[in-house]
Every structure is written in structure tokens, then in C-alpha cells.
Amino acid sequence: MRSSSPFAAEPPLPHGRPSLTAVLYCNLGTPDEPTAAAVRQYLAEFLSDPRVVEIPAVVWQPLLRGAILPLRSAKSAAKYASIWTAEGSPLKVWTEKQARLLQGWLGERGHRVIVRPAMRYGNPSIASQLDALKAEGATRILVLPAYPQYSGTTTASIVDAVAAWSQRQRSLPELRFVNRYHDQHGYIKALAARIGRHWLDHGRPDHLVMSFHGVPERTRDLGDPYFCECQKTARLLAGQLGLLPEHYSVTFQSRFGKAKWLEPYTEPSVRALAQRGVGRVDVVCPGFTADCLETLEEIGQEVRDAFLGAGGKEFHYIPCLNDDGPWIAALGALAEQHLAGWPTQEPAKPDALAATRERALAMGAKQ
Ligand SMILES: C=CC1=C(C)c2cc3[nH]c(cc4nc(cc5[nH]c(cc1n2)c(C)c5CCC(=O)O)C(CCC(=O)O)=C4C)c(C)c3C=C
Ligand SMILES: [Fe+2]
Ligand SMILES: [Fe+2]
Numbered sequence: 001m002r003s004s005s006p007f008a009a010e011p012p013l014p015h016g017r018p019s020l021t022a023v024l025y026c027n028l029g030t031p032d033e034p035t036a037a038a039v040r041q042y043l044a045e046f047l048s049d050p051r052v053v054e055i056p057a058v059v060w061q062p063l064l065r066g067a068i069l070p071l072r073s074a075k076s077a078a079k080y081a082s083i084w085t086a087e088g089s090p091l092k093v094w095t096e097k098q099a100r101l102l103q104g105w106l107g108e109r110g111h112r113v114i115v116r117p118a119m120r121y122g123n124p125s126i127a128s129q130l131d132a133l134k135a136e137g138a139t140r141i142l143v144l145p146a147y148p149q150y151s152g153t154t155t156a157s158i159v160d161a162v163a164a165w166s167q168r169q170r171s172l173p174e175l176r177f178v179n180r181y182h183d184q185h186g187y188i189k190a191l192a193a194r195i196g197r198h199w200l201d202h203g204r205p206d207h208l209v210m211s212f213h214g215v216p217e218r219t220r221d222l223g224d225p226y227f228c229e230c231q232k233t234a235r236l237l238a239g240q241l242g243l244l245p246e247h248y249s250v251t252f253q254s255r256f257g258k259a260k261w262l263e264p265y266t267e268p269s270v271r272a273l274a275q276r277g278v279g280r281v282d283v284v285c286p287g288f289t290a291d292c293l294e295t296l297e298e299i300g301q302e303v304r305d306a307f308l309g310a311g312g313k314e315f316h317y318i319p320c321l322n323d324d325g326p327w328i329a330a331l332g333a334l335a336e337q338h339l340a341g342w343p344t345q346e347p348a349k350p351d352a353l354a355a356t357r358e359r360a361l362a363m364g365a366k367q
Contacts, residue, residue, distance in 0.1 A: 007170040019139040021342065022114045023106075023335050024129060025099045026158045027146040027290065029119030030089040034080035040073035046121040051157040054219075076293075083296040092119070094290035094322050095146060098331065101323060105332035113339065114138070120154075126161040133173070140174045142338050144331070146289045148187055149233065150180040151226035153215050178338055182229040183236055186330030191233075191286050192240040193326045198282070198318045205282035205316065207247060207273055210234045211303075212287040213294060214252035214261040227262055233286050249273075253285075253303070254294050266299070267306050274312035281307055284318040289327070291320045 031042040047053055047064055055063075080089070087093045095117045103115035114136070118129040133141060143162055147154045159177055166172055181187055195208070212230040220227045234250040253266040266283070273281055283303060285295045300317040307315045321327035 006168050008168070010170050019344065020114065020137045021112065021140045021142070021339065021344070022116065022133045022136075022138040023099075023102065023142045023144050023339075024116055024118050024126070024133065024162075025095065025102060025144050025146060025331075026118045026120060026126060027091060027095040028154065028292075029121035029123075030091045030292065031077075031080060032123060034077050034084045034089075036074040036077045039077040039080060040069050042122050043073060043076065044069055049121070049157055049160075051160060052153050054216075079297045080293060082301070083293060089292075090296060091290055091292035092117075094292075094320070095119075097323050098146070098290065098328065101328045102331050102335065105328050106335060109332070109336070111336070111339070113335075115335075120158055120161055126158065127165045130162070130165045134169075138173055140342055141176070142335060143175065143177045144335060144338070145178060147287070148180065148184070148289065149182045149212070149226050149229035149287055151215055152219065152224050153226075155179055174342070176338055176342070178334065180229060181330075181334050182233045184330060184334060186326070186333050188233070188236045188240050190321055190324060190326035190330045191237050191284070194321055194324055195237075195241060195282075195284055195318055198316065202316060205280040205314075206278045207249070207281050208241075208243065209249050209251055209266065209270060209273075209281060209283045210237065211251045211253045211266040211283050211285050211299060212262075213254050213285075214265070217260045217262055220262065230287060237286060253298055267303050270303055270307040270312070270315075271310040274307050274310035279312065280314035280316070281312060282316040282318055285320060288320050290322055295320055 029042065029046070031038040044064070047068065048057075048061070050057070053060055053064075083090055085093060099115045099117040103113065106113045106115065114133070116129050116133060118124055118126045120126060130141070143158060145155050145158050150156075162175065162177075166175070199205075210233075212233075215224065215226055230252075231250060234248070238245075238248050249264070249269060251264050251266040251269045252262040255261040255265060270281055270283070283299050285299060288295050295317070304315045304317065
């Protein structure tokens with residue numbers, strides 16, 4: 001009889017195979033190609049996530065399909081084309097490299113752990129990577145988002161995707177989730193080292209702008225901790241760099257739509273700095289752990305042009321943490337902390353199995 005159950009038949013875990021621990025390193029995602037069709041497909045998935053756009057679907061979907069996707073896809077594709085590399089989208093290239101380096105870092109410290117990258121939107125999807133890990137025999141999976149600051153729009157959405165996959169599984173791996181590491185010492189030190197290295201090579205600016213991705217202001221008012229976590233990261237980073245409050249600002253970029261987002265906005269802020277006579281501004285994006293469209297194009301091109309166009313003299317975009325050694329070590333230490341105490345279930349030895357059987361028989365179990 002055919003069943004309508006959502007749980008497919010699954011092969012049993014092979015007996016005697018040691019259980020495997022894995023880290024699923026999740027980032028936002030990116031289009032497969034810098035074309036209008038690929039960007040449209042990516043944006044349709046991204047902007048249909050109710051965690052990202054909190055407008056009822058009956059209102060939002062006609063607007064998205066009828067106006068936003070047709071208007072935005074080609075424009076956005078041209079921006080992607082301007083940052084695309086021979087290996088593909090920078091976000092994907094860096095995320096994959098970070099996952100490989102993290103596995104190496106953990107392996108050097110004697111952890112038998114496999115690390116796989118996954119994307120919340122686009123490819124490789126969270127579901128496909130979880131399927132692959134399960135097929136490889138992973139029985140414990142740590143889900144590690146590439147977002148240091150928690151937001152319902154990003155971190156919680158990754159949890160949703162893992163939960164949606166879980167709802168289709170008969171045999172579940174054990175799951176753990178990292179929610180945040182915005183104030184982790186290793187992360188802050190890696191950021192400070194990244195900036196310090198830039199200043200060693202290029203001298204110091206008159207002003208440092210720490211620009212974070214924005215979210216609608218309403219989400220903060222409804223309890224999203226993202227804004228506060230960005231402020232704490234910035235405060236700790238400034239402390240680590242020995243910056244006085246007048247030497248840096250915290251701003252928010254990448255506003256989408258007409259609603260009010262977290263303020264101050266990055267672009268008007270750098271324009272105001274130029275108009276105030278600040279000659280050199282450096283911008284760093286501490287919330288982005290890998291360079292992507294929002295850092296390379298929005299900050300490196302649009303915000304740069306805005307600053308220079310308003311009379312600024314020198315503009316530096318400081319690259320993201322990407323494959324920096326201190327950052328990989330910080331990620332490794334974070335994974336180690338969250339993996340700690342997870343019992344490794346080595347397969348029972350044959351004589352131990354026999355002893356268990358004998359004990360069961362002695363207690364009256366049927367042959
Ligand atoms: C529509 C609302 C959006 C919210 C809320 C949002 C939150 C958010 N996003 C990031 C990180 C990234 N966003 C990126 C691109 C991007 N973001 C939005 C919209 C929202 N983001 C759009 C429409 C896009 C696509 C680009 C465009 O068409 O303008 C990226 C870069 C992806 C890439 O391929 O390079 C990142 C990274 C965070 C951290 C965040 C909330 C905290
Ligand atoms: Fe975004
Ligand atoms: Fe943008």
C-alpha cells in the first residue's frame with residue numbers, strides 16, 4: 001500500500017560504521033550566474049522568505065512577481081557582473097574556502113569533523129547539504145551561520161530551513177545551532193587584525209566607518225536583537241583598536257524598499273563626513289564575514305563615489321575577514337566550544353554486544 005507519509009524510506013545506518021560529526025557552515029546565498037534570469041530566481045526565493053519580508057503573502061507576492069522582480073533582476077544582475085570572478089560569486093567562493101580552512105583547522109587539532117558550506121537561498125542549499133551529510137553517515141551536525149550578529153531575518157531563517165528539512169526525515173541526526181558570536185574575543189581580534197594590517201600598509205584614516213547590513217527599524221522595535229549586537233561589536237572593536245568615539249561611526253547599509261530601516265544610513269553618513277571636511281574615510285563591514293555584492297559593489301563602488309563626489313579626498317574599503325588566519329582560528333574555536341561534550345558513539349564491540357544479549361536473556365527476554 002502506498003503511504004502518503006512525508007517520511008521516505010531510508011537505508012538503516014550501516015552497522016559498525018563509526019558515527020560522524022559535521023559542521024554545516026551556512027551563509028546567505030547568491031545567484032548561480034550574474035544574469036537577469038539567475039538573479040530573478042535567487043531573489044524570488046530570498047524575498048519570498050517571510051523572515052525577510054514580513055508582509056502577508058497575499059499582498060506581497062503580487063507586488064514581488066509583478067513589479068519588484070521584473071524591475072530589479074536586470075539591474076541587480078549588472079551589479080553582480082561587476083564583482084563576479086573567474087571562480088564565481090565572491091560570497092560563494094569565500095564561503096567554500098572558509099569551510100575548507102575550518103575543516104583543516106579542526107583536523108589539525110585532532111577533531112574528526114567534516115565541514116560543509118551551505119546557502120540559505122540558492123545553491124548548494126541547506127537541504128541538499130544535509131541530505132549529503134546524512135548519506136555520508138553524519139549523526140551529529142552543528143549548524144554554524146556565517147553571521148556573527150543574530151537577526152530573525154538571517155540566523156532564524158537558517159534554523160527554519162534546517163527544521164523544514166528535519167520535518168521530512170525519518171531518522172534525524174542530532175542537531176546543534178550557533179545563534180551568535182558578535183562579542184566573541186577571537187572574532188573581535190580578527191577584525192582588529194584585519195584593520196590593523198590595512199593601516200600598516202596604507203596609513204590611518206581621519207575617520208573609520210563601521211557599516212553593517214540594515215534591517216527594517218520595525219524589527220528592532222518588535223524585539224530583534226540585531227541592532228544592539230551590531231552596537232556591541234562596534235564598541236568592542238573600537239576598544240580593541242583604541243579608537244575614541246569621535247574617530248569612528250556605526251552605520252547601516254543596503255536599505256531595501258520605502259520603509260524606515262536602521263539608522264544612520266551609510267551613504268548619507270559618508271557624504272556628511274566629506275562635507276564636514278573629513279579628508280580620508282575608511283569603511284569596514286564587520287557584520288559581513290565574506291566579501292559580497294553588498295561590500296564590493298555597494299561600499300567599494302557606490303559609497304566610494306558618494307564620498308569622493310561630496311568632496312572627500314581619499315576613500316578606503318577594508319576587505320572582509322574572508323580567509324584571514326585569525327578569523328579561521330576564531331571560527332575553529334567557536335566550533336570547538338559548541339562541539340564540546342558531544343559524546344562520540346563508537347560502535348559497540350562484538351563481545352560487548354554478546355554480553356548485553358546474555359544479560360537480556362538472563363532478565364527473561366525471549367530468544
Ligand atoms: C528585503 C529585505 C532584506 C533584509 C531584511 C536583509 C537582511 C540581511 N541581509 C544580510 C546579508 C546579505 N544581503 C545580501 C544581499 C541582499 N539583501 C537583500 C535584502 C535584504 N537583506 C537583497 C534584495 C539582496 C540582493 C542584492 C540586491 O538585489 O540588492 C548579501 C549579498 C549576497 C551576494 O550574493 O553577494 C548579503 C551577504 C544580512 C546580514 C541581513 C540582516 C542582518
Ligand atoms: Fe541582505
Ligand atoms: Fe545593496
